[in-house]
Amino acid sequence: MTRPPPIVRIRLFAALRELAGAGSVEAAGRTPGELLTELAGRYGERFERLARAGSVVVDGERASLHTPLSGGEEVAFLPPVSGGAAALTTGRA
Numbered sequence: 001m002t003r004p005p006p007i008v009r010i011r012l013f014a015a016l017r018e019l020a021g022a023g024s025v026e027a028a029g030r031t032p033g034e035l036l037t038e039l040a041g042r043y044g045e046r047f048e049r050l051a052r053a054g055s056v057v058v059d060g061e062r063a064s065l066h067t068p069l070s071g072g073e074e075v076a077f078l079p080p081v082s083g084g085a086a087a088l089t090t091g092r093a
Contacts, residue, residue: 005030006071010039015079016054019047032056032075033065039077054079 005028017023020043029035040048056063057076069075 011076019043050079051077
């Protein structure tokens, strides 16, 4: 008998948070990739594109979409980030 996938707490940041309307959600999945598939069904194609272009973190450590989850982990999806380079190159804060 196959166990159902674990329910995992997922933290969302920046544009992903805006698209979901929440900073934290729950979903079932055995990998961050499965979680992303479920969240894409809820929040749409733009959400999926941004999440796939960004980073995945599991319990504070960078991970991949294929990292196995057993349940109880905290997963974070971080969209790609840009900006900040102008202050470094011009010397202005």
